[in-house]
Amino acid sequence: MAGRWKSDLNWSDVTPKAAFMNRRQILAGGAAALGATALAGVSGPAQATLGAAPSKWSMPLETNSYEEITNYCNYYEFGTGKDDPAANAHMLTTEPWSIQIDGMVDNPGDYGLEDILANVSLEERIYRFRCVEAWSMVIPWVGFELKDLLDRAGVQAGAKYVAFETVLRPEEMPGTRSRVLDWPYREGLRLDEAMHPLTIMATGIYDEPLLGQNGAPIRLVVPWKYGFKSIKSIVRITLTDTQPETSWNMAGPREYGFYSNVNPQVDHPRWSQSSERKIGGGLFAKRIPTLMFNGYEEHVADLYAGMDLKANY
Numbered sequence: 001m002a003g004r005w006k007s008d009l010n011w012s013d014v015t016p017k018a019a020f021m022n023r024r025q026i027l028a029g030g031a032a033a034l035g036a037t038a039l040a041g042v043s044g045p046a047q048a049t050l051g052a053a054p055s056k057w058s059m060p061l062e063t064n065s066y067e068e069i070t071n072y073c074n075y076y077e078f079g080t081g082k083d084d085p086a087a088n089a090h091m092l093t094t095e096p097w098s099i100q101i102d103g104m105v106d107n108p109g110d111y112g113l114e115d116i117l118a119n120v121s122l123e124e125r126i127y128r129f130r131c132v133e134a135w136s137m138v139i140p141w142v143g144f145e146l147k148d149l150l151d152r153a154g155v156q157a158g159a160k161y162v163a164f165e166t167v168l169r170p171e172e173m174p175g176t177r178s179r180v181l182d183w184p185y186r187e188g189l190r191l192d193e194a195m196h197p198l199t200i201m202a203t204g205i206y207d208e209p210l211l212g213q214n215g216a217p218i219r220l221v222v223p224w225k226y227g228f229k230s231i232k233s234i235v236r237i238t239l240t241d242t243q244p245e246t247s248w249n250m251a252g253p254r255e256y257g258f259y260s261n262v263n264p265q266v267d268h269p270r271w272s273q274s275s276e277r278k279i280g281g282g283l284f285a286k287r288i289p290t291l292m293f294n295g296y297e298e299h300v301a302d303l304y305a306g307m308d309l310k311a312n313y
């Protein structure tokens with residue numbers, strides 16, 4: 001990898017995709033050999049990626065290297081620079097971890113991470129990721145459908161939106177001592193967006209449990225929306241009948257709307273959204289055209305049928 005990343009070489013530095021495929025085969029064989037009873041006894045972070053099966057939702061794309069994905073990050077609680085999260089996120093304590101699920105649900109309460117993972121099926125999904133700042137990556141996530149967790153919580157009739165909150169610990173998150181955003185970091189989805197099979201809660205990348213900078217121990221991934229929707233280190237999920245506030249919309253309502261769908265036809269007020277630069281291609285890499293809904297149009301366009309996508313940006 002280029003010199004700006006860490007200099008110590010490891011498996012992820014050599015042909016990321018080939019290494020990944022190898023590891024996947026080894027993992028599949030190993031998991032089968034272990035069997036269900038052996039797996040049931042495993043708990044803790046190791047379980048965050050163990051046994052993930054390849055998903056039919058994966059995109060057939062060349063993935064970014066582990067080094068790129070873990071060193072070029074946005075996580076303002078650890079600083080606004082792209083390399084701040086990698087430098088600072090180790091300060092965050094991620095064990096034990098639980099998510100408070102409340103609002104319009106039949107089974108409100110604190111759901112421990114191990115308990116959450118014991119009741120879902122993990123998949124490995126290669127997804128496009130597009131930031132509003134016009135860079136992109138392809139990331140092999142390990143995660144499960146958010147719908148599985150919401151079904152368990154029992155969404156009540158009348159609920160229309162899902163609100164998410166990131167943990168707020170100023171003593172572990174130096175970036176929150178400045179008021180660059182209104183903390184805790186908040187995001188929201190319409191209920192049908194949250195229930196869509198492409199919407200996942202991720203717990204790993206490349207068979208590794210998430211690192212702090214990528215949102216350990218559990219974060220949202222909504223592949224047809226801009227990166228800022230994919231809220232990290234989630235501690236609270238609230239079902240509600242009113243559209244929730246989101247940190248970026250509060251910070252810059254003209255620049256960041258509630259929907260935040262990847263849309264090459266609607267420019268950000270300060271730059272074009274029609275093309276992107278895939279991280280890792282080097283300084284002279286050609287920009288590539290940005291696809292409607294980040295390439296997931298056939299799966300999600302009907303969620304927005306009849307909506308004015310310029311007004312609902």
Ligand SMILES: Nc1nc2c(c(=O)[nH]1)N[C@H]1C(S)=C(S)[C@@H](COP(=O)(O)O)O[C@H]1N2
Binds near residue numbers: 131213
């Ligand atoms: N809590 C929290 N979640 C966050 C952010 C943040 O600053 N804080 N940044 C968002 C933005 S702008 C992007 S592009 C993605 C980046 O995810 P990655 O660093 O794992 O690639 O996280 C999103 N989730």
Ligand SMILES: [Mo]
Binds near residue numbers: 132133226227
């Ligand atoms: Mo972003």
